[in-house]
Amino acid sequence: MSDESMHSALVGPGSDWWKPAGRQEKIWVTVSFIWCIFMFAAMPFWHFKGGQNPSGTRGKVDPMAFYARTQKFIEDYSVGTDQGIPVVEPPAGSEVYLLGQMWMWSPVLKLKKGVEYTIHLSSLDLNHGFGLFPVNINIQVVPGYDYALKMTPTEAGEFKIICNEFCGIGHHLMIGKIIVED
Ligand code: CUA
Secondary structure, eight states: OGGGOOSSSSSSSOOOOTOOOHHHHHHHHHHHHHHHHHHHHHHHHHHHSOOOOOEEEEEEHHHHHHHHHHHHHHHHEEEEEETTTEEEETTOEEEEEEEEEEEEEESSSEEETTTOEEEEEEEEEOOOOEETTTTTEEEEETTTTEEEEEOOOOSOOEEEEEEEOOTTTGGOOOOEEEEEOO
């Protein structure tokens, strides 16, 4: 064997990139290209057709003003406490306030199935992530922004709100609750 025909880490294989691509390679490149275009088109298509985008409205709010609104909301409709966190039962169709802060969600919400509420989400300190478990609804909770979502609970039960955005040492303890009654 000559040095020319041996491949190793030191001796590379001979090059043939300048020769025309073979039939199979052309087919493969064509299929890949069509698939790329299809996947590219699927992104905007799914944005409109997928039905997974919440129809919320977002506005600026001073974090302390949002805190005050949440406190007022708690005072108005409080029905007790759950492990030190106020439990609130707002009337049907009302504006509901949920505050994220290091490291809790407040208050605990008691909602009625089939009734629409406008849920306002914001943070007092830094970026948190509203993750409704096990329904898998995920929304960024950002200080300085009030994100208002129209929500109608479709299922009775107890749902956990977990924090999906790393927010420090107590991140994993940041668990809230929504109770939906029939
Ligand atoms: Cu709040 Cu992680």
